[in-house]
Each structure stands twice: as structure tokens, then as C-alpha cells.
Amino acid sequence: MKRAGFTMIELIFVIVILGILSAVALPKFIGVSQQAHDQKVEAFVGTLNRTVGPSMWAKSIADGNNGVVATAAAGLCDTKAHLLTYVDKIPDELTFSTTTPCTFDANASAGGTKTISFTDGNATSSPRWTVN
Numbered sequence: 188m189k190r191a192g193f194t195m196i197e198l199i200f201v202i203v204i205l206g207i208l209s210a211v212a213l214p215k216f217i218g219v220s221q222q223a224h225d226q227k228v229e230a231f232v233g234t235l236n237r238t239v240g241p242s243m244w245a246k247s248i249a250d251g252n253n254g255v256v257a258t259a260a261a262g263l264c265d266t267k268a269h270l271l272t273y274v275d276k277i278p279d280e281l282t283f284s285t286t287t288p289c290t291f292d293a294n295a296s297a298g299g300t301k302t303i304s305f306t307d308g309n310a311t312s313s314p315r316w317t318v319n
Contacts, residue, residue, distance in 0.1 A: 221300070224280050228301045228318060231278050235303075235316045239273040244313035254308035257288035264289040264314075289314065 243256040243263040256263040264270040267283040277283060281291040281303065289305040301318050308314040 225301060227278050228280055228303065231274075231281070232303055232316050232318050234274065239270075240308070240313045240315065242273060244308045247308065248310075253310045254313070256314050257305065257307045289316075 240256075244254050247254050247256050247261050247263060250261070252258070252261045255261055257265055259265050262269055264273070265288040267277070270283065270289065271277070277291070280294055280301075282294045284290040284292050287305070289307070291303040293300055293302050303316050304319055306315045306317070
């Protein structure tokens with residue numbers, strides 16, 4: 188009588204191979220979540236620098252504010268409401284600073300560890316955001 192199935196030795200080999208694969212792959216996935224949060228923040232800064240900053244700067248120049256965007260007189264990003272006219276959403280990892288215009292604080296509860304600082308524009312250059 189012929190029996191179909193796996194022998195005990197074959198099952199042990201499969202379990203050993205799966206154990207080796209998981210031991211190799213698991214360290215690769217540790218920290219992936221934090222990297223994703225950091226990349227989202229860096230992508231947001233890229234958006235601010237490529238599209239939002241030049242738009243705010245051009246409006247500030249047109250309004251006679253010499254490229255300054257962070258003052259209440261310019262009214263471009265001194266509050267979260269003003270900034271949200273230029274971007275659809277601020278990432279959950281960041282909270283808009285209530286003390287310093289146009290900057291963001293890390294929100295550790297959402298996984299953020301980085302902050303975004305702001306350098307205001309002037310008559311010759313647009314504003315710039317940088318990741319800290």
C-alpha cells in the first residue's frame with residue numbers, strides 16, 4: 188500500500204528553512220514604520236519648498252511685503268488657516284507651531300520625530316523650510 192504525504196524529516200527541514208528566512212527578514216522590517224513617517228515629513232517639506240514657498244513669496248512681493256510671508260501683515264502662513272490655503276493637509280506627524288509662524292513641531296503620538304523649521308523670504312529669495 189502506497190502512502191502519500193510528508194515524512195517527519197521533510198517537515199522539520201521546512202520549519203528550519205522558514206525559521207532561517209524569518210530570522211533574516213525580520214530585522215529588515217524593524218523601523219520601517221518610522222522611516223515611512225520620516226519620508227512623509229521630508230516629502231511635505233519638498234512640497235512646501237517647490238510649490239508653496241514660491242507662491243507665497245510671489246504674493247508677498249505683489250502685495251508690497253518685500254517677500255516676507257510669516258508676519259501678520261503678510262498673512263500668508265502666520266496661522267494654520269492661512270497655510271492651509273496653500274496645502275491640502277498637514278501630515279499627522281506634524282503640528283503647526285502656535286508660537287513661531289510657518290514652523291511645525293514633532294508630534295510624537297503620531298510617530299513623528301522630526302521638526303520643520305522656517306526661514307522667511309526677502310526681496311531676493313523665497314521662504315525655505317528645512318527638516319531638523
